[in-house]
Amino acid sequence: MKVKLNISTGFAGADYEDEIEIDDSEFDGMSEEEKEEYINKEYVEPFLYEHVEAWYEEITD
Numbered sequence: 001m002k003v004k005l006n007i008s009t010g011f012a013g014a015d016y017e018d019e020i021e022i023d024d025s026e027f028d029g030m031s032e033e034e035k036e037e038y039i040n041k042e043y044v045e046p047f048l049y050e051h052v053e054a055w056y057e058e059i060t061d
Contacts, residue, residue, distance in 0.1 A: 001021070001022045001024055001027075002019060002020070002021050002022075003019070003020055003022060003039065004017055004018070004019050005017060005018045005019075005020060005047045007047070007048055007052065016047075016051045018047065020043060022039070026038070
């Protein structure tokens with residue numbers, strides 16, 4: 001299966017995309033819902049965190 005990974009930042013020119021090939025055998029025995037969860041966990045989330053940084057800072061007054 002070939003998929004396109006996309007990240008939209010909401011700013012022009014600051015979007016990311018990539019195409020990857022996933023071996024169909026990785027989905028053996030999975031329902032469509034399980035397959036979607038697997039792709040998100042194993043491919044989309046890592047792709048997101050490779051291109052976007054997020055953090056928090058404590059505010060003390």
